[in-house]
Structure formats: structure tokens, C-alpha cells
Amino acid sequence: MPLTADVKAELIAVRDPRPSARVAELTALLRFSGGLHSIANRVAVEAQLDSEQLARRAARDLLEIYGVRPELHHVQGSGGRAGGHFAVRVIEGGETLARQTGLLDQRRRPVRGLPNKLTTGSRDDLAAIWRGAFLAGGSLTDPGRSASLEIACPSPEAAMALVGAGHRIGIPAKAREVRGVPRVVVRDGDAIRTALTEMGAQRTAAEWDQLRQRREVRAGVNRLVNFDDANLRRSAQAAVAACARVERALEILGDTVPEHLKEAGDLRLAHRDASLDELGHHADPPLTKDAVAGRIRRLLAMADKKAEIDGIPGTESAVPAGAE
Structure with missing residues (x-):
């Protein structure tokens, strides 16, 4: 996903100098990208990350903040995971690191949330x-009906903890389970921009919002075009139906049609696509729209009444299928 890669590239470059923020980001990164493992009966901390740049940054932070030098491994991709991933692993001193980061509680029990x-x-x-959670398991889709910012979580408790943290900084996120994986999801366009901005991806947030606005404008234009097309189709169908009924009315009435109604019918047939107002301007002397409509209405009513008396099809019978 190009957008996801753009967000992560921007977030990797964010360097908050505050110690507490650095600890929070690194802990979330570890929690959402793997967490705790048992290797040779020892507690190991491992993060599985999707880029070498992110893995090297995580290793550097572990060294600078906690004084541990982790192992870095490139794990080849298998199945649907093309390109593989990078593992940042701490075995020696892993339990101490887990306690320091809060991944283990005081009773050596794994913390399921944060x-x-x-x-x-x-x-x-x-x-x-x-920021750390998104770097570990986040994704961003293009703006549109199904636009979303999602973060895959290691447990429902971690998802709820992330949702709570988001609400405290104005990100209206929700915890969902998608295909058996707990996820934190942000769907509203404004909320997605807020989330990106809060995490520190201001440039991507602005680009995503511009793309969203362009797509909304395009969608609006398409709706208007479709609306106009629908109106034109309805107008054309109505004109065809009206002319067909007038032709049938003149045929039914023959020489018995009153002259003023015949003139209105002839106007309708001579200017098939004209509006009633335009038909009035073509009359001699000119007529109002209501006058034209009234005369055509009386012409049809008179013809339908005669057809009923004579036992023959009325004016509606002349309307082509699909033009009703």
C-alpha cells in the first residue's frame, strides 16, 4: 500500500526528544509487533517489523534508552508475505527489558493490554x-467509501487500550475483530486526518485530505451529471408519451375536434421537444403555459371519453413501452 508506506516513512523520521514519549513509542512498537516470547526457557522480547529502516531505528532506541544491544535478523517471506520482515530480538536481558517497558508486570505475568x-x-x-502502534501494524487506504486507518493488535485488550488512548487525544477510533484479528479502526475522513496529524504525519495527512477533497468533488460532479442525464431521459420519455397520446387523440376525434384544441395538439406535434412555455410562444396569438397545458389536457380527455363510448383503445394505448 503506497499510502501506508508514505505514512510509515514520515513517522520513522519523527524524533520526539522527550524521554517519556520515546519510551511510549518504543513500548507500543514492541507490544504491537510481537512482544514477548520464550526462547530456551528465557523471556525474550522480539519485534517483527516490515522494513530494515524501522528495525534499525528500533534497535538504536533500545540501545540508547535501555542499554541493550538487540539481534537483527532478516526473515525471508513465505506464503503471502512477500519480501519477508525484520526481527529485532533481545534474549540476553530480555526479562529485564520486558519489566522495564511494562510488558511484564511485577509478578512476571504478560501485560495483555498496554x-x-x-x-x-x-x-x-x-x-x-x-505512532509506535501504527509503525508496528498500521495501514491506510485511499480516500473513498471504504477509507480506513487500521492497526492490527496482538489482543483485544491491546486494542481497547489503544482506543482509550486515541479518545484522549481526539481520535474517535473503534475496536473491531476482522477475520479473527483484533483491530483498531478509524473510518471517518476527518478522524483519519486527525489521527495522522496527532501521530506526526502532517505531510501525509495534508496529501490524504487533498486527495479526499478531489475525490469528493469528482463524485459530486458525477452525481450531478447522472442526475442531469436522468432528468433528460425522463423529459425525453415524457415528450414521446405526450406526442403519442396527442396523435392518437387527433386520430380518434377526427373532424369533430374543436379548432382551438386541434391547434394546441398540432403545436405539440410540431415542436416535440419544446416546453409548454415554449409552445405558448409559438401559438398565434401567444398563449400562457397554463393555457397550452389546459387545452392539451382537454383534448386528451375528450378523445379518451369518445374512445370509451366507441369501445376502441384510448390515447394511452399509443404510448410506446418504456416511455410511460
């Missing part, structure tokens, strides 16, 4: 949580 100290942090810390 550490409470993070989700109750400052606005910058909450934005950093979202």
Missing part, C-alpha cells in the same frame, strides 16, 4: 503510543 503508566500519560505520550 502498561497503565503509558495510557494515563501526557498528550505527547499518547500520540507516541499511536
